[in-house]
Amino acid sequence: MQKAIASEKLGMPMEAMKWYEKVLALDSNQFTALHHLARLEIENGKPEKAIRLIQKAIAADGIQAGYLKSLGDAFRRQKNFLKATACYRKTLVLGSLDAGVFIGLFHSLSAEGMPEEAMAMLKKALLLEPDCVEALLLIGNIHLNNTQFEEAFQAFEKTVRIQPENSGNHFYLALALQKLDKYHLALNHYRKALDIDPKLYEAHVNTGTIYMVNKEIESARRAYESALVIKKDIPEALNNLGNLCLVQGKSEEALTWYRKATSAQPGFREARYNLANCLRKNGRYTAAMEQYRQLIDESPSDARLFNGLGVVYKMMKDYKAAIGHFQNAITLNPDLISAYHNLALVYHDTNQYEEAIACLGESLMIRRDFATEIKKCMLIPQIYTSKSEIDDIRGRFNTELDRLLDREDTIQDPFSQVGIANFSLALHGYNEKNIRKKIASFYLKVCPDLNWTSPSLKKQKTDKIVIGMVSRYFHSCTIGNLYHGIINNLAKDKFELILFAFDWKDDSLSRLIAKSADELVHLPNDFQSARKIIARYSMDVVFYPEIGLDPLTYFIAFTRFAPVQCKKGFGVTMGIPAIDYFISSKFTEPSNAAENYSEKLVQLDTLGYFIQRPTLPKKKLTSEQLGLPTDKTTYACLQSLFKLHPDFDHFIGKIFKRDPDAMLLLLDGQHSAWNELIVKRLEMIDPDARQKIFFLPRLPREQFVSLFLLPDAVIDSIYFSGGHTSLECFALGVPVVTWPSSQMAGRLTYGYYRRIGVSDCIAEDADEYAEIAYRLAHDHPWREQIGKKIKQKSSILFENLEDVRELESFFERAVTAAYDGKLLK
Structure with missing residues (x-):
């Protein structure tokens, strides 16, 4: 015992x-x-x-x-x-x-x-x-x-x-x-x-x-x-x-962990819900839909599931179904703020602007939230019914922004709480300098943490200049195509190049881009985490291929990471104090260009791009395949519909008046509501416009290029002109009728023409624009003559190392000046 x-x-x-x-x-x-x-x-x-x-x-x-x-x-x-x-x-x-x-x-x-x-x-x-x-x-x-x-x-x-x-x-x-x-x-x-x-x-x-x-x-x-x-x-x-x-942007790895979690505990609903969300974010919409539906069968009163399913339909551009699911989510849980915000974004995308604003208003009635008030202010239409609507929207925007500026409220994370870069403002055709400076000042006031300096900020020059490029678009898209040549051809003995990439997409171009850089750093879709990761690196230059398209890049750009910080692309000033230089070209800028920028304007003697000459796909599309009429004269403006400013309707009206047999070819909008709005707008110019417009389907890039060979005349949008598309046309010897506006965003095609010394298709006004378009469409020998001239002289636009060398020279001079405490003159 x-x-x-x-x-x-x-x-x-x-x-x-x-x-x-x-x-x-x-x-x-x-x-x-x-x-x-x-x-x-x-x-x-x-x-x-x-x-x-x-x-x-x-x-x-x-x-x-x-x-x-x-x-x-x-x-x-x-x-x-x-x-x-x-x-x-x-x-x-x-x-x-x-x-x-x-x-x-x-x-x-x-x-x-x-x-x-x-x-x-x-x-x-x-x-x-x-x-x-x-x-x-x-x-x-x-x-x-x-x-x-x-x-x-x-x-x-x-x-x-x-x-x-x-x-x-x-x-x-x-x-x-x-x-x-x-x-x-x-x-x-x-x-x-x-x-x-x-x-x-x-x-x-x-x-x-x-x-x-x-x-x-x-x-x-x-x-x-x-x-x-x-x-x-x-x-x-x-x-x-x-x-x-x-959070780190490793969505494929995330899927693996969620699947392990659901395997370890099949009834673990949160992991299954996260798996559905991750499948959605990875673009696997069918699999995501199946997951959401299984969860809904088990818990038909869970509003989050209908909200997630609505996002899937939104991404699949089934807006009617998306709206229905978001409304179901709100019915089940009238306090689900995210469902109101998602519904607002669908209404915004389908150009139901007032409905979008009303949704955010309902959200604010449930919970007063300063970030939602900011979002309500920043959310503006992408397509407009008239020039007066643009002016009304800008007036409302300015008034509301002034009201918010008077507030003493703050936010912690403008990307996750607001997440808008105000891209649409650039489509209005105005000098953006003052409004962009006001927006940047506003964000600095309501989120002082934006004004942050990296603890790794470089203090002195070393042998090699370290350049960091920050973007979401290092893949097969316009930005990727424009910058791959620069990334690949920077002098390796002078420069070290680090790419900071959000939301990495694995395709043939992204693999080439990654191979060309010294280091590729994957960034999470999280403002604070991404900023900390970039700040680990000591760099001489931070270069933004664009600021203004991607909201996360926009907010990251407020940070001082390097002595020299500059942007190129998306030809609109941003008003951000941490951006020192805007890199442009003397060919695209008007005489008073410096007045349009808050940054120090650098006008290159080249265009500053190294672009591979586009080639036609082996199988070309035909008019018959697309169902194009054969008894009409076709004029094509193959730009995104949001680039078609209401003032452009006047130019189209001149063409319709000049050519009774004109047929206007446009690209399908992201949804049918955009198409209908453009048609109704043009009916105000020409009552028969509906019968004179043909919408072409959105196609993979290889097939899209062949579209330029189908119409009798290719015409450019105004205020926000074609960029990469015009280069593709010139590579094929296809003339583009253009009218240069007062801001660089509307002068890209014009700049390309100036660079190659061809001016035949540059119009001084709407009448001349219509006349040039008519002549291209009907005077085939003249069109072929212009096309040959463009094709012969366009070699300077493609694969030109002079553009890269001039950019390198700018980097070297700007870095030297920065360590002397100066900006370039």
């Missing part, structure tokens, strides 16, 4: 059981051994055996309070809660004042569905034994479940004072502190818990979650991986690793 009791005290239950069994072999009615062995059998998960042993002890020694308490524990382990409660109550009748009895009653009464009586038992246990750690932990967890986090904290703090060497006490205190958003203190206690018990994987998981909240991505990753080393396939850790990858 002495050996058994000693083994039990030393925490050696199996050894103790062996000795108790030897006692009982000598005396089968030894009631102390029977009772102690029964308690060990309860802990060993064998309540039936324990009950038999206790009943034998009672038979040998009579009814004792201790036996009844243990019998209650055994019945409770059997989930026979009625018998357990009866045993505990008999123990109290016998006069036993043991906190453990009240704790047992708490458990059995809770299981019987009597929470108030159960809580009373727990309080009696604490009155009897105020330092009872088991009771304190139980009452702390009740407070946690009831979101009474301060009360939970007080209970758990007491357990740590009583038993400071218990890992569980530190764990629960850390959990309460985490719920109270006291992350630093929570981390301290999670670490103490792990110092005591390094295998407490839950502490690693929760530590990772705190790091995620603090956007310490790598620390979070290490914490989750540590948890998985201890215990394989922890669903929460696997799910959160997926969340981390998604």
Whole structure:
């Protein structure tokens, strides 16, 4: 018996059981051994055996309070809660004042569905034994479940004072502190818990979650991986690793983790929901739709699922279905703010501007939110019914922005909270300098953190100039095509090139771009995280291929990462103080160009691009394949419909008047509402316009190029002219009629003509524009003559190393000036 009791005290239950069994072999009615062995059998998960042993002890020694308490524990382990409660109550009748009895009653009464009586038992246990750690932990967890986090904290703090060497006490205190958003203190206690018990994987998981909240991505990753080393396939850790990858822009890796999480726990709804969202973000719309629908079948009242499914339909351009699902989400949960915002964006995309604004207004009625007010101000139409509507919108925009400027409210993250770069303003045809400066000043006021300087800011010049290029568009698209040649041909002995890429897309061009750079850095779609990653690098120049198209790049551009910061592309000033230079060309700029920019304007003697000459696809499209009429004269403006300013209607009207057989070829809009708006607008110019317009389908780039060979005349948009498309035309020897506006964005085609010394198709006004277009369409020898001239002289526009060398010269001079504390003159 002495050996058994000693083994039990030393925490050696199996050894103790062996000795108790030897006692009982000598005396089968030894009631102390029977009772102690029964308690060990309860802990060993064998309540039936324990009950038999206790009943034998009672038979040998009579009814004792201790036996009844243990019998209650055994019945409770059997989930026979009625018998357990009866045993505990008999123990109290016998006069036993043991906190453990009240704790047992708490458990059995809770299981019987009597929470108030159960809580009373727990309080009696604490009155009897105020330092009872088991009771304190139980009452702390009740407070946690009831979101009474301060009360939970007080209970758990007491357990740590009583038993400071218990890992569980530190764990629960850390959990309460985490719920109270006291992350630093929570981390301290999670670490103490792990110092005591390094295998407490839950502490690693929760530590990772705190790091995620603090956007310490790598620390979070290490914490989750540590948890998985201890215990394989922890669903929460696997799910959160997926969340981390998604923040880092590693969406394919995120899918892998979400799938592991759902495999580890098939019923883990949050992981399945995240998997659906990730599939959607990866463009796997059919698979995402299937996931959402499965979840909806299980939980038809979960508004988030309809919201997610609505986003899938939005991405698939099924706007009617998207609107229906967002409305379903709002019906199920009228307070789901994200559904209102998503619905507003669909209305905006389908040019239902007033409906979009109304949606954001409803969101603000549910919850006043300064960021939503900003979004409501910044959200402006992409296509307009008239010039007067543009002026009204700009007036409203300026008034609302002034109102918001008077506020003292702030926001933390303009990308996630607002996420608009005001691209549409550039389509209005005005000098953007003042309004862009006002917008930038506004964001700096409401989010002072934008005015941030990298701690790695380079202080002195070294042998090689380190250039960082930041963009979302290093793939097969206009930006990728325009900049691949520069990336590939920068002098490797003079420059080191780092590409910082958001949302990397793996295609043939992106692989070539990545191969040409010294380093490729994948950036997450998260403002703070992306900024920290870029700031790890010490650079001489940060070069933005565009600012104004992508909202995240726009907000990143407020940071000072390098002594020289410049932008090119998207020919509109941004008003951002951290951008030193706007790189343009003397061929595209008007005489008063410097007045249009907040940045220092650099006018190159070249265009500053190295572009591969486009080639026609082997299989060319024919008019018959596209269903084009053969009895009409076709004029094509193959630009995105949002580039068609209402003033352009006047130019089209001149062509229709000049040529009664004219047929205007336009590209399909992103949705049919855009097409209809353009048609209705042109009907105001020509009542028969609907019969004179033919919308061409949107095609892959290789097939799209062949479209330029089909029409009788190609015409350029005004205020925001063709860029890459005009270069493609010139490579094929296709003339483009253009009219240069007063701002660089409307002078790109004009600039290309100036660069090659051909001026035949440059118009001075709408009348001459229509006349040149008519002559191209009807005077075939003249058109061929112009086309040959363009094709012969266009070689200077393509694969011209002079453009790259001039850019290199600018970088060298700008860096030298920057380290002398100056800007270039």
